[in-house]
Amino acid sequence: MNKTGFQVDRNTCMGCGLCTRVCPGGILSLDGEGKVQMAEFEEFGWKGCWKCEHCLAVCPAGALSIFEHRPEDSLSPVKATDAAPVLDALIANRHSGRRYHDRNVDPGVIRDMIGRLANAPNGGNKQQVEFTLIDDKERMKRLRSMAFREMETLAGQGIYPEGFDRASYEDMKRWRQTVRPDMLFCGAPHLLIPHAPLGKGEPVQDVLVAGTYFELLCASRGLGAVMLTFPLAALKRMPRIMAMLEIPEDHYTGMFIGFGYPEISYKRGVQKTVDPGRIHRPAF
Structure with a gap:
């Protein structure tokens, strides 16, 4: 019908x-x-x-x-002559933010950005990506404190985040003195976790695309963002704390995204290029 x-x-x-x-x-x-x-x-x-x-x-x-x-x-299409330089600038000026101001982002801004993720490409337009959101800095502080204490306790027992050993874990701790004071969540006051049910559609691709689009939405609104896999690896060793996030066990989770108002402002975009050797043209 x-x-x-x-x-x-x-x-x-x-x-x-x-x-x-x-x-x-x-x-x-x-x-x-x-x-x-x-x-x-x-x-x-x-x-x-x-x-x-x-x-x-x-x-x-x-x-x-x-x-x-x-x-x-509906929003009208943007002329390519107007859109291209803006998107080029957003991509070049997108940085992984590892220091943030201790303040909440306006809830309306967060709701608006998440709502726009309905327009992100997804397999068969099934719209099955779900979002676990921490949009209050005090709640984020409680998660950070619990997870860090548990991570240190496990490390004392020789149990490190998935994929890490003692040496790489100690490297992360040393970086707390300089670029990354919060080794788990980079001090972000907010957290977005896109996840989707396994076994149907394209959960892996859908989650990664949604995360990428959200990062660009943050950049377009003057917010910092950082895609995080370390806390995902750490929380896999902490079933009790992971359960508090209420992410279904049969869902794929590819990354956590920390975001908020950046403490450090960058003055220009980077100038990275793709080496020609990374471009492959099959011959038929």
């Missing part, structure tokens, strides 16, 4: 058929009058509506509405 609320302004529809050519579910067609129509379907997904809203986005006349979303409420 059609539960999309799909609507067509038949006076505005041009019958161009663009929507029928971008519909991944193949459920749109033109009727006898050359106006778009949607076929009935049993369930969302492979054989029905993918909830992608491509039909709304592609219509040149703005004749289609779906899920109560109207074309006039």
